[in-house]
Amino acid sequence: MPTLNPTQGPAAGGNSVVITGTNFTGATSVKFGTKSATFTVNSATQITATAPSGNGVVGVTVTTPGGTTSPVNYFYVPQPIKTSLSNTSGPLAGATTTISGANLSTATSVTFGAVGSATPTVVSDTTLNVTAPTSGTAQTVPVTVTTGGGSTNGLFFSYEAAPTTTSITPGTGPETGGTASTIVGTGLSNTTSVTYGAASAAFVVNSDTQLIAYAPPGTGTVTVNVTTPGGTDSTQTFVYAPPPG
Known part of the structure; x- marks a missing residue:
């Protein structure tokens, strides 16, 4: 029984399939299922055929003056x-x-x-x-x-590209949070999160170079992290000012 290489191809056809077997000299047709294929007899043991379009699994046969081979399965793979x-x-x-x-x-x-x-x-x-x-x-x-x-x-x-930040104004506010700070930098238009330390902050993106962040409650000095699909910038800090008393 002949062999095929490759054994599968696109449903649109058009790919080359090498058929290996014996006694191919004088071959008169190659069929993929019921469809005829164009082909070249390379030698008595090899034929190169161009697969026609098709669907599913079909049998490939070679016909010569001596008869027709048993069908060999060829798989048509649908377009992704x-x-x-x-x-x-x-x-x-x-x-x-x-x-x-x-x-x-x-x-x-x-x-x-x-x-x-x-x-x-x-x-x-x-x-x-x-x-x-x-x-x-x-x-x-x-x-x-x-x-x-x-x-x-x-x-x-x-x-x-990863975002960059060059300033945060104001850079300080009460421990109760709520301070609206303007963060200036580059690559900010697709910002996905702003955190003050580990605490998430609400924010509004004004442009690729500016956003407004609202400090959550906190204490001490924390790193302000601005994250986009390109990465995270952690250049700026925010200082929580304790209340007097």
């Missing part, structure tokens, strides 16, 4: 579909994201634009986990998933 990324942004060093979709079980690579590709972990036919490769610059890139059924894109991942 991806619908979402759990993390659509992350630091320049990359981040792990979960890709949800369909027909993902044969995924072999995920490409992040010109940054590079990564090998995903296949969780199921609908879920992949992948870590974005490191980018040298802040940029938004298309995400392409490649499987045995082809490639698909349409989603994007944004690499973000």
Whole structure:
């Protein structure tokens, strides 16, 4: 019985399949199921065929003046579909994201634009986990998933530089909290959290270079941490002034 390499391909067809067997000289047809394929007889033991489009599992046969081979199974893999990324942004060093979709079980690579590709972990036919490769610059890139059924894109991942802060005004306030401080810096537009020490603070982002944070209750001198998908800046401090008495 002949063998195929590869044994699977995209439903759209068009990929080369090498058929190995015997007595192929003078072959008159190669069929994938009921569909005829274009082919080249390389030798008496090898044929290269171009798979037509198809679905599911089909039998591949070779016909010569001496007869027709027994069918060998060939698997058509459906086109992958991806619908979402759990993390659509992350630091320049990359981040792990979960890709949800369909027909993902044969995924072999995920490409992040010109940054590079990564090998995903296949969780199921609908879920992949992948870590974005490191980018040298802040940029938004298309995400392409490649499987045995082809490639698909349409989603994007944004690499973000770590935020920086240059000042906090005022830098002191009562232990009861509530002080509204202006924090100035860069890369602040996608801020996800501000903490005074370990305590979370309410905040409002005014622009990429400014946000207003509201000090929670506290004591002593604490570090003000500003976190974005690009990382965390912990440059500024806030001093809680004790009450008189």
